[in-house]
Amino acid sequence: MNNLQFTEQAEFRQCFKCHYEAVTAQTVCPRCNKTAFFTASSIRKRGAVVIVVGLFLAGLMGVIAIVVGMLLLGQVKDPASAQRMADDQLTFLAIFGLFGLLIALGLQFVVTGGWMAAFGRRSRVLIRIMWGFLFLVFLVGGVVMALVN
Numbered sequence: 001m002n003n004l005q006f007t008e009q010a011e012f013r014q015c016f017k018c019h020y021e022a023v024t025a026q027t028v029c030p031r032c033n034k035t036a037f038f039t040a041s042s043i044r045k046r047g048a049v050v051i052v053v054g055l056f057l058a059g060l061m062g063v064i065a066i067v068v069g070m071l072l073l074g075q076v077k078d079p080a081s082a083q084r085m086a087d088d089q090l091t092f093l094a095i096f097g098l099f100g101l102l103i104a105l106g107l108q109f110v111v112t113g114g115w116m117a118a119f120g121r122r123s124r125v126l127i128r129i130m131w132g133f134l135f136l137v138f139l140v141g142g143v144v145m146a147l148v149n
């Protein structure tokens, strides 16, 4: 009988903090000492969760954008509110820009999660793109808040 049965197997692991990669049985990253040192199968499961979150975000924002768009179309028929909307074009542009960005962020989650599920590792480039989208979401969100107030 082998007595290694209950110890961790040496396998590919990737650190989500410092991106260190190695084939090892260690559960703590040897470079940054974080416990975010995940095996390929663990990264695949996390990828599946990221896909679900991304689909939910893109779907939810898509539905909200359609509902708000239909409400606005209804208001265009009334000349008074149509004039007010014409004066607030920048606000509507910013609001729909934010919806578009959140849908794009959701789809970006699907791509990032899909990559993790397919390859069992996280793509550094996709994570950077995700942070870029998040930055834009907060930027445009701030513009919307400023315009609405």
Ligand SMILES: [Zn+2]
Pocket (backbone or CB within 6 Å): 015, 016, 017, 018, 019, 020, 029, 030, 031, 032, 033, 034
């Ligand atoms: Zn690390």
